[in-house]
Amino acid sequence: MIHEPFSPATATLAGFPLWILFVLIPLVGIGCFAWIMARRAAPLFKGAPDPRFDRIPERIVMVLKLWLAQWRQPRYFLAGVLHIVVFFGFLVLGARSTEMVVLGFVDGFRLPGFGGALGEAYDVAKDVASTLVLIAVVILAIRRAFFKPARYAVPERYGKDHTPEALFVLGMIGLLMLSESAFEGSLLAAQREAGHSVTAFTLAWAFQQMFAGVATSTLAAVNLVAYVVHDLTFFFFLCFLPFGKHFHVITSLFNVYFMRLQLGNVKPVVHGITDAQLDDLKSFGVKKFEDFTWKHMLDFYSCVDCGRCSDHCPANAVKRPLSPRFISIKARDYAFEHYPVFGKSPTGDAPNLIGGIYTEDEIWSCTTCGACEEECPVGIEYIDKMVDLRRGMVDEGMVPQSLQKPMSALEKRGNPWGKLEKKRAEWTAGVGEGIEVKSVEKGDTADTLYFVDSISSYDDRSQKIAQATARVLAKGGIDFAVIGKDEKDSGHDVRRFGEEMLFQTLKEQNTEAIKASEAKTIVVNDPHALNALRNDYKDVPPVQHVSEVVALLIEGGKLKLNPLADATRTYTFHDPCYLGRHNGTYDPPRTAIDAIPGMKRVEMTGNCRDRSFCCGGGGLMLFYEPDEEQRMGVVRVNQAKDAGADVIVTACPFCMTNIEDAIKVAGLEGKMEVIDLVELVDRQMQQ
Amino acid sequence: MEILVCVKRVPDSAENEISVAPNGADIKRDDLVYSVNEWDNYAVEEAIQIVERDGGKVTVISVGDSDAEEIVRREMAMGAEQGLLATDATFEGSDGLGIATILAAAAKKGSYDLILTGALADDGAAQVGGMIAALLDLPYASVVNKIETKDGKSLRIGREIEGGAQEINDIELPCVLSIQTGINEPRYVGIRGIRKVASVEIPVLDAAALGVTAGKVGADSANVKRVDYFVPVAGAGAEMLSGSNDELADKLVALLKAKGGIK
Numbered sequence: 001m002i003h004e005p006f007s008p009a010t011a012t013l014a015g016f017p018l019w020i021l022f023v024l025i026p027l028v029g030i031g032c033f034a035w036i037m038a039r040r041a042a043p044l045f046k047g048a049p050d051p052r053f054d055r056i057p058e059r060i061v062m063v064l065k066l067w068l069a070q071w072r073q074p075r076y077f078l079a080g081v082l083h084i085v086v087f088f089g090f091l092v093l094g095a096r097s098t099e100m101v102v103l104g105f106v107d108g109f110r111l112p113g114f115g116g117a118l119g120e121a122y123d124v125a126k127d128v129a130s131t132l133v134l135i136a137v138v139i140l141a142i143r144r145a146f147f148k149p150a151r152y153a154v155p156e157r158y159g160k161d162h163t164p165e166a167l168f169v170l171g172m173i174g175l176l177m178l179s180e181s182a183f184e185g186s187l188l189a190a191q192r193e194a195g196h197s198v199t200a201f202t203l204a205w206a207f208q209q210m211f212a213g214v215a216t217s218t219l220a221a222v223n224l225v226a227y228v229v230h231d232l233t234f235f236f237f238l239c240f241l242p243f244g245k246h247f248h249v250i251t252s253l254f255n256v257y258f259m260r261l262q263l264g265n266v267k268p269v270v271h272g273i274t275d276a277q278l279d280d281l282k283s284f285g286v287k288k289f290e291d292f293t294w295k296h297m298l299d300f301y302s303c304v305d306c307g308r309c310s311d312h313c314p315a316n317a318v319k320r321p322l323s324p325r326f327i328s329i330k331a332r333d334y335a336f337e338h339y340p341v342f343g344k345s346p347t348g349d350a351p352n353l354i355g356g357i358y359t360e361d362e363i364w365s366c367t368t369c370g371a372c373e374e375e376c377p378v379g380i381e382y383i384d385k386m387v388d389l390r391r392g393m394v395d396e397g398m399v400p401q402s403l404q405k406p407m408s409a410l411e412k413r414g415n416p417w418g419k420l421e422k423k424r425a426e427w428t429a430g431v432g433e434g435i436e437v438k439s440v441e442k443g444d445t446a447d448t449l450y451f452v453d454s455i456s457s458y459d460d461r462s463q464k465i466a467q468a469t470a471r472v473l474a475k476g477g478i479d480f481a482v483i484g485k486d487e488k489d490s491g492h493d494v495r496r497f498g499e500e501m502l503f504q505t506l507k508e509q510n511t512e513a514i515k516a517s518e519a520k521t522i523v524v525n526d527p528h529a530l531n532a533l534r535n536d537y538k539d540v541p542p543v544q545h546v547s548e549v550v551a552l553l554i555e556g557g558k559l560k561l562n563p564l565a566d567a568t569r570t571y572t573f574h575d576p577c578y579l580g581r582h583n584g585t586y587d588p589p590r591t592a593i594d595a596i597p598g599m600k601r602v603e604m605t606g607n608c609r610d611r612s613f614c615c616g617g618g619g620l621m622l623f624y625e626p627d628e629e630q631r632m633g634v635v636r637v638n639q640a641k642d643a644g645a646d647v648i649v650t651a652c653p654f655c656m657t658n659i660e661d662a663i664k665v666a667g668l669e670g671k672m673e674v675i676d677l678v679e680l681v682d683r684q685m686q687q
Numbered sequence: 688m689e690i691l692v693c694v695k696r697v698p699d700s701a702e703n704e705i706s707v708a709p710n711g712a713d714i715k716r717d718d719l720v721y722s723v724n725e726w727d728n729y730a731v732e733e734a735i736q737i738v739e740r741d742g743g744k745v746t747v748i749s750v751g752d753s754d755a756e757e758i759v760r761r762e763m764a765m766g767a768e769q770g771l772l773a774t775d776a777t778f779e780g781s782d783g784l785g786i787a788t789i790l791a792a793a794a795k796k797g798s799y800d801l802i803l804t805g806a807l808a809d810d811g812a813a814q815v816g817g818m819i820a821a822l823l824d825l826p827y828a829s830v831v832n833k834i835e836t837k838d839g840k841s842l843r844i845g846r847e848i849e850g851g852a853q854e855i856n857d858i859e860l861p862c863v864l865s866i867q868t869g870i871n872e873p874r875y876v877g878i879r880g881i882r883k884v885a886s887v888e889i890p891v892l893d894a895a896a897l898g899v900t901a902g903k904v905g906a907d908s909a910n911v912k913r914v915d916y917f918v919p920v921a922g923a924g925a926e927m928l929s930g931s932n933d934e935l936a937d938k939l940v941a942l943l944k945a946k947g948g949i950k
Contacts, residue, residue, distance in 0.1 A: 397874025404875050409702050412720040418702030501878040
């Protein structure tokens with residue numbers, strides 16, 4: 001593009017050459033930005049270690065997927081698509097903005113390589129981009145100001161509404177688009193005779209049309225004003241980003257690059273400290289802000305305030321005092337206050353987070369279902385933070401009385417009910433005639449170990465699931481044994497409730513018992529046990545959930561299923577969090593269900609698979625007495641009802657307990673029923 | 688304030704299946720797990736909270752064999768600074784008065800402003816606290832569910848009265864209080880906490896150290912002796928109410944009022 005007849009680099013005001021100003025603006029802007037970023041980075045250097053510099057190819061894939069391809073954005077369709085428009089607009093306009101800045105002091109500057117056809121193609125792209133961004137920004141502003149999607153609301157206890165900030169930023173983006181286009185349009189209008197073309201129906205084109213016939217001197221003034229507005233807005237915007245939710249424009253790339261890659265696991269107490277060294281640690285968990293890892297601090301900076309996490313948080317849905325979005329926002333506010341850009345940090349001892357920005361009940365309210373993390377477009381993690389905060393609370397003795405009893409029982413008896421160890425395998429007596437369940441306790445061995453875990457061993461209702469599991473495995477020709485009295489609780493939720501040392505003890509006892517069994521594979525019916533053995537334990541044989549085993553047996557023709565006796569009922573599958581989201585097993589249970597002749601199965605659309613809604617939580621969550629308006633299970637049962645189902649199939653004994661209770665609470669007894677997948681297969685299998 | 692808290696190791700009814708031994712004089716003990724008596728745990732928490740507020744020191748003592756050390760250590764992990772274990776072969780089989788005699792002797796060895804016990808124990812008779820007070824000639828209040836420290840000379844305490852009423856008293860220090868559950872929310876003690884105090888020495892006090900003679904403690908001097916132990920035969924079945932939901936509710940309310948459940 002030719003910058004004649006006028007250019008900001010050659011412009012003067014009352015004889016003063018303006019290029020000096022146009023050099024100063026970026027110098028000051030970049031200087032301020034560098035200072036602000038250095039201040040913002042300060043707490044990260046005080047954070048706990050978090051080695052995330054490995055697995056580079058996988059991290060690049062995540063960046064390409066989540067950041068560049070905006071993978072999770074369209075999960076909320078309108079907002080997502082609009083964001084994608086703005087995001088790609090920014091990417092495209094990055095080059096133009098650089099050019100604009102330099103044009104202030106280099107007459108007719110073009111980026112290297114933009115002199116020919118590439119530059120012309122780029123000009124088309126950037127004119128289209130700025131036009132689309134402006135349209136998107138207008139729609140977003142209207143949406144924000146008038147339609148006010150519920151998930152953006154800020155409950156009173158969390159402070160003021162964030163709409164003004166959002167609108168201010170949208171206004172700035174709009175101003176950037178308009179000023180750039182006015183700059184371009186005024187120039188194009190002046191060059192009209194020279195035959196310079198511009199893509200029709202773009203903003204720049206609109207300005208060119210608007211300015212047609214205007215005197216060149218006026219156009220020069222418009223051009224200069226547009227330039228100054230763009231230059232100032234651009235650097236103001238850059239320096240404004242790190243002061244609020246739009247910090248994500250800068251941090252999201254890094255946040256996604258360093259995001260967690262593994263499913264199901266929990267971070268160690270301190271990275272780099274082995275289990276054997278845990279006793280030497282002076283303090284456990286996160287008690288003060290600086291106890292968070294640097295990546296968790298980066299999470300706080302990166303929160304977009306989009307509310308998607310809380311929109312899918314079951315605790316938030318039933319009005320427990322937890323909203324994951326504000327776990328981030330409150331911590332970010334804390335960081336901004338205690339590590340300010342201007343002025344000194346508050347002096348004195350750093351305050352405790354619990355009792356400061358968080359409450360005990362807030363942190364205990366999380367079921368670790370993982371819905372928030374699944375939804376977050378920039379890869380913020382919450383479960384590890386919850387676990388770390390709980391570790392801190394456990395270390396300080398802050399554990400609700402309702403949880404102290406089961407924890408004590410787990411310590412003494414290896415199960416949360418305090419039942420006798422010697423009765424752990426009593427359920428095997430009820431498996432039925434002709435099936436003798438092998439037991440390591442009695443000296444039996446088998447290739448497959450059935451790890452039963454506490455609830456299926458002791459709870460009356462769940463024992464039926466264990467018995468069905470034994471029958472199905474036997475029918476499938478799998479040679480299996482149970483451990484018996486030496487099996488302890490897997491400790492899955494002991495760990496997630498922050499009692500790391502108790503978890504370590506249970507893990508050691510189980511690892512020893514599993515090794516002594518000489519089994520080559522493990523099968524479980526409880527997804528929590530699956531996750532513990534697969535992702536928390538080391539040195540144990542590979543673990544499969546019984547739904548995976550059953551699907552294979554059916555596909556291999558080893559299990560044949562009878563048609564449904566009652567074909568009038570409609571089934572739906574409830575994905576247990578620790579089978580689905582945390583272990584990626586979505587299809588095997590559906591394969592097994594669909595293999596039943598006459599089966600009519602519906603999905604709880606919008607609330608299935610990785611958007612499954614937690615039943616209320618397993619393990620110790622069964623004992624916790626939350627402050628809530630409704631049970632999660634009731635919400636779930638109503639979702640199933642709305643989907644047109646009257647039978648909920650699940651694959652987890654805790655889901656069974658919660659959903660069975662919820663059916664009663666929802667007043668749907670007799671209309672809705674719940675059955676475990678393995679019970680369904682047991683009922684339908686041909687003898 | 689110097690506070691002595693007396694704690695007892697008991698089989699927790701929540702984590703055991705309690706059944707009577709064949710000889711009828713005890714429960715079957717071979718498959719039991721033990722913990723600190725729940726009421727005593729509240730007493731220790733209360734003592735720790737007082738010391739956290741006003742300064743001082745919490746000492747925990749238990750009468751028992753060497754197994755009792757684990758619960759003393761647990762209470763130290765909670766925050767008690769000092770642990771004591773009163774152990775002697777002659778202590779075995781003591782009745783309530785015998786236990787109170789041992790604890791009173793231990794209390795005399797220190798200079799405590801306040802002595803706390805649990806209001807009762809899972810397997811106890813709610814008698815030791817009062818007896819310690821009598822033996823030491825100190826004021827005593829039972830079933831205490833609230834303690835306010837005042838000027839260091841007295842305490843303002845709340846007591847739970849039958850039927851849910853609350854009574855407030857001032858009591859002169861030093862004194863003995865028996866603590867009711869619910870007075871606070873005892874903090875959690877995990878394996879990590881116990882390991883931290885695993886190597887702290889717990890002094891053992893025997894009969895000689897305490898200056899108690901065999902004539903006052905032990906099975907032979909016990910004036911209360913258990914002669915039988917059994918599970919009562921189940922009585923008649925539950926009373927079934929009938930009628931509409933409203934009638935049922937009215938009947939239930941009437942019954943609860945009659946039995947003192949509600950007012």
